[in-house]
Amino acid sequence: GDILTSVGEEYYDSSVRYEGAFMDYLDNLREITSGRLHIDYTFGSEAGRRVHPTSKYTASIQDIADGLADMAIGRFWITA
Secondary structure: OOOOOOOOHHHHOOOOOOOOHHHHHHHHHHHHOOOOOOOOOOOOOHHHHHHOOOOHHHHHHHHHHOOOOOOOOOOOOOOO
């Protein structure tokens, strides 16, 4: 399929299934917990991206700080 290289209207299309290693990992966790782990996949907020336009990772953490999400998944690393 096509790979998005920037954020466009496709990024905010909730009908597109999220897939990849991180989603597989979380799906496996859901199976291990017999469905007690509930996960709704969604995109980062537009507000977070406006506050942090140069870092989608920082924007995702902003969404957590703002109470819009409980966790963010991606290739993050510890910086402090």
